Each structure stands twice: as structure tokens, then as C-alpha cells.
Amino acid sequence: MEVTVLVQAVYKAFEILEKGKNSEKAREEARELLYTSAKFTSETKAITEKQEARALLLSAKQPRLALRNFTLTFFILFAFWILLSGRFDYFHLTLGGICSVLVAYLCHDLLFFNIRLGDFRTRARRFLLAGPWFMGQIFSANLHVAYLALSPKMPIDPQIIRFKTKLESDISWVGLANSITLTPGTITVDIREGEFFVHALDQKVAYDLNTGEMEDKIAHVIMEADHVYIQDVLDVASIFGALK
Amino acid sequence: MISISDDIIIRTVSRVLVPFIQIYALYVIMHGHHSPGGGFQGGVILGASFILYLITHGLEDAKERMSELKAGLFSSFGLLIYSGIGLLCLIKGSNYLDYGTLSTLLRVVPAQARSLGILGVEIGVGIAVMAVMFSIFFDISTGGVLPEDEEGLGTRNE
Amino acid sequence: MNNFLLCLGIGLFTLVFLCLYRGIFGPGILNRIAAISAIGTKTLVILLIMGFIYNRVDMFVDISMVYALLNFIGTITAAKYLEIGGEI
Numbered sequence: 001m002e003v004t005v006l007v008q009a010v011y012k013a014f015e016i017l018e019k020g021k022n023s024e025k026a027r028e029e030a031r032e033l034l035y036t037s038a039k040f041t042s043e044t045k046a047i048t049e050k051q052e053a054r055a056l057l058l059s060a061k062q063p064r065l066a067l068r069n070f071t072l073t074f075f076i077l078f079a080f081w082i083l084l085s086g087r088f089d090y091f092h093l094t095l096g097g098i099c100s101v102l103v104a105y106l107c108h109d110l111l112f113f114n115i116r117l118g119d120f121r122t123r124a125r126r127f128l129l130a131g132p133w134f135m136g137q138i139f140s141a142n143l144h145v146a147y148l149a150l151s152p153k154m155p156i157d158p159q160i161i162r163f164k165t166k167l168e169s170d171i172s173w174v175g176l177a178n179s180i181t182l183t184p185g186t187i188t189v190d191i192r193e194g195e196f197f198v199h200a201l202d203q204k205v206a207y208d209l210n211t212g213e214m215e216d217k218i219a220h221v222i223m224e225a226d227h228v229y230i231q232d233v234l235d236v237a238s239i240f241g242a243l244k
Numbered sequence: 245m246i247s248i249s250d251d252i253i254i255r256t257v258s259r260v261l262v263p264f265i266q267i268y269a270l271y272v273i274m275h276g277h278h279s280p281g282g283g284f285q286g287g288v289i290l291g292a293s294f295i296l297y298l299i300t301h302g303l304e305d306a307k308e309r310m311s312e313l314k315a316g317l318f319s320s321f322g323l324l325i326y327s328g329i330g331l332l333c334l335i336k337g338s339n340y341l342d343y344g345t346l347s348t349l350l351r352v353v354p355a356q357a358r359s360l361g362i363l364g365v366e367i368g369v370g371i372a373v374m375a376v377m378f379s380i381f382f383d384i385s386t387g388g389v390l391p392e393d394e395e396g397l398g399t400r401n402e
Numbered sequence: 403m404n405n406f407l408l409c410l411g412i413g414l415f416t417l418v419f420l421c422l423y424r425g426i427f428g429p430g431i432l433n434r435i436a437a438i439s440a441i442g443t444k445t446l447v448i449l450l451i452m453g454f455i456y457n458r459v460d461m462f463v464d465i466s467m468v469y470a471l472l473n474f475i476g477t478i479t480a481a482k483y484l485e486i487g488g489e490i
Binding site: 073077080081084085087092095099100102103104106107110111170171173174177178188190191 | 271
Binding site for chain 3: 300
């Protein structure tokens with residue numbers, strides 16, 4: 001989402017420069033706009049401030065989004081009902097529909113708490129494609145931990161690793177924590193103010209964690225933390241201005 | 245006073261799981277004929293979902309979803325459904341809870357009327373059990389003392 | 403196939419007793435809570451194996467899902483109680 005904001009800010013800055021015919025006032029305005037957008041997407045901002053700004057911008061709990069949440073929750077719960085009861089006659093399907101409507105009415109703001117921009121279909125497709133990679137990770141880590149546990153002198157080297165993460169919303173934090181815990185050899189101990197405390201069993205597992213591959217995969221699936229460095233945008237803007 | 249849980253993992257996972265637990269509880273109530281389950285078991289699972297929400301999200305958020313007043317009303321409502329169906333059979337001129345006489349009301353064969361009658365009774369039992377489990381847990385864990393009561397002491401005229 | 407599953411079930415059943423040792427003699431309450439949670443997980447798998455042996459899997463899946471749910475809620479409640487030291 002932040003890449004979109006920056007790209008739009010750059011377009012608007014160019015429009016301002018064109019309309020003002022590169023005068024001093026127009027340049028001042030464009031510079032002001034670029035600095036404001038840079039401050040919004042800046043990586044040095046604390047995570048809580050960013051979440052508040054994002055919530056203000058997206059107005060996460062708008063009443064008009066309640067209908068969309070309600071219908072999505074209804075469909076997911078009805079699919080779960082059909083999965084549980086294998087009977088497809090009208091009576092049971094009607095009962096399932098009534099129960100899904102009731103539960104979706106009571107709990108519609110629970111499943112979709114953080115309203116996100118971003119394409120739903122792209123995220124679903126990336127989620128399905130990233131599933132086998134996670135299973136492969138779990139499989140290979142299983143073999144490694146089995147080797148460690150069964151060798152006679154048990155060469156473990158337990159350590160607690162502490163790292164800051166670049167993910168922003170709480171669903172992605174929980175997804176990362178659960179993936180780390182599911183992979184044998186690492187357990188998430190705590191999450192405190194955006195820092196993860198992970199207990200790792202030996203050096204190889206800790207090294208696999210420190211490369212940050214799992215975090216990149218989750219950020220790729222959920223489509224967040226797509227930052228662009230501000231200095232590149234500003235450099236490119238000046239080159240475009242000189243070419244004009 | 246039940247406080248909100250500090251751990252973000254527990255809070256998020258509980259918030260995502262509660263709708264699925266409730267759908268599973270309703271499935272268990274409705275399919276009492278065909279698989280293990282029925283009214284009481286489904287009511288216990290439904291009550292457990294509210295208790296999970298109460299433990300992980302604290303007292304204020306849970307009271308918005310199911311207050312003590314609503315729990316009391318739901319328990320009476322479940323009992324009303326149960327005895328209402330029984331009285332309806334009595335009014336139609338047969339024994340108490342003899343569902344066969346409901347066949348003229350619902351326009352189905354008597355065997356189907358018995359099945360639907362039992363389903364209705366199970367739904368009533370499930371709602372009542374859910375409400376009673378939630379209110380027992382609520383009363384025992386808070387000890388009957390709510391945050392707003394603590395300030396009221398000392399301002400009563402006696 | 404039934405014999406294979408029966409041996410699996412008996413193997414898991416003996417592992418339950420190892421966890422039970424930790425549950426009785428574990429120094430401190432945290433060891434005991436972890437042991438009971440592990441016993442709950444093994445019980446759930448043993449119930450599913452029984453379902454396969456009796457050839458009525460659909461019935462036993464319902465029961466084991468309920469048991470998993472109760473295990474989860476129990477562990478979370480016990481952990482929260484111990485963390486805050488006397489209050490839920």
C-alpha cells in the first residue's frame with residue numbers, strides 16, 4: 001500500500017510542477033508533498049504510530065464495511081458447515097443457512113478485524129502457491145531435529161534469538177509466530193512491542209531463521225511491507241525534472 | 245476482574261476461532277439424530293466459546309457480546325421453547341411431549357413430526373445450557389463484584 | 403491394516419504413561435500442565451485410531467474435535483491463571 005501512496009505522491013508532485021510551470025512556489029509545494037508522503041511511509045517510524053495512522057487513513061471500523069464482512073463471514077461459515085455435515089438435502093442445508101446467518105450476525109467483526117487494501121485474488125493465489133514451500137520447510141527441519149535427537153551425544157546448542165520484524169498487522173505477526181512454532185527446532189516464546197523472542201535448538205536452525213526467508217514469504221503472501229526507499233524516489237524525481 | 249490478555253498470539257487466535265467453534269456447536273445440536281451430540285453437548289460447546297472469549301479478551305469486551313441480562317433471558321427462553329412444545333402437545337389433546345399430535349400443525353407424517361419435535365426440544369435445551377454455563381462461570385470468577393459496584397460503596401443512604 | 407493401527411494405538415498408549423510420570427512427579431506446576439496437554443493430544447489421536455478400527459470414522463472425528471477444543475481452552479485458562487498469580 002505504501003508503494004501506491006508514494007507513486008501517487010510523485011505523480012501529484014509532477015502535476016503541481018507542470019501546472020506551476022516550475023516556479024519557486026510550485027517547487028516548494030511539490031517538495032512539501034513529497035516530504036509528507038515520505039514521513040508517512042518512513043521506516044524509522046514506530047510501529048504503533050504507523051498503525052494509528054493507517055487506521056485513521058483506512059477507517060478500519062467503518063459501518064459501511066460491516067455488510068461486506070457479514071457476507072464474507074457467512075460464506076466461510078456455510079462452507080465449514082457443509083464440510084462438517086455431508087448431507088445435502090434441503091432440510092439440512094436450510095438449517096445450515098439459518099445457523100450461519102445467526103453466527104455471522106453475532107460475530108461478523110471478529111474474523112475480518114483489520115481492513116486491508118489489496119487484491120483478494122492475488123493474495124489467495126499467492127497463499128496457495130506458498131503452501132507447499134512451508135510443508136517442505138517443515139519436512140526438512142523434521143529430519144534435522146530427528147537426527148539431533150537420535151545421535152548419541154545430542155549436539156544441541158539452545159539459544160534465544162531476538163529480532164525485529166518488518167511486518168505490520170497482527171494477523172501477519174501471528175502467522176509468522178505460528179509458522180516458526182510449527183517448524184521443528186524453533187519455538188516462538190514471546191512477542192513484545194514488535195520484537196520476536198524465538199528459542200532455537202542449535203546453530204543451523206538459528207541460521208535458517210536469521211536469513212529471514214519465512215518473513216519474506218509471509219510478507220509476499222499478505223502483500224505488506226512493500227517498502228521503497230525514499231532516497232531512490234527523490235533521485236529519480238530530480239532526473240525526470242532535468243530531462244524535461 | 246478479568247483482564248485482557250497481554251499476548252497478541254492468544255488474542256488473535258481466539259478471535260479467529262470463536263465463530264468456527266460456534267458453528268461446530270450448532271452443527272452438533274442439529275445433527276443429534278445421526279451422530280453423537282444433541283442438545284446438552286452442543287450447549288456446552290457454545291458456552292465454552294463464550295468463556296474462551298471472556299478469558300482472552302477481558303470483561304468489558306465480553307459483556308458487550310453477552311451480558312448477564314442476556315444470559316438470564318436466554319436461559320429462560322430456552323426453557324420456554326422446551327416446555328412450550330410440551331404444552332402445545334398438551335393443548336392439542338394428547339400427552340405432554342407427545343410430538344405425534346403436531347403432525348396436523350406442521351402438515352407432515354407423524355414420524356417426521358416426532359423428529360422435528362425432538363429437534364425443537366434440543367434447540368431449547370442447547371440455548372438454556374449455554375446461558376447457564378456462561379452465567380455460572382461469570383458469577384464464580386468475578387465473585388459477584390463488578391468494577392462499577394466497587395465505587396458505589398459508601399454512597400448508599402441507609 | 404487393522405493390526406498396524408492396533409500396534410500404533412498401543413504404542414501411543416504406552417507413551418501416555420511416560421507423560422503421566424512427568425505429570426505426577428514433575429517439579430512444579432508448569433511441568434504438570436504441559437504433561438496434561440500432551441496427554442490430551444495423544445488421547446485425540448488414539449480416539450481417531452479407534453474410529454478407523456471400528457470403521458465408523460465420522461462418529462469419532464466429532465468426539466475428538468470436542469476433546470481438542472476442551473484441551474485448548476483448559477491449557478489457556480491454566481496458563482493465564484498462573485501468569486497473573488491467582489486471578490483469571
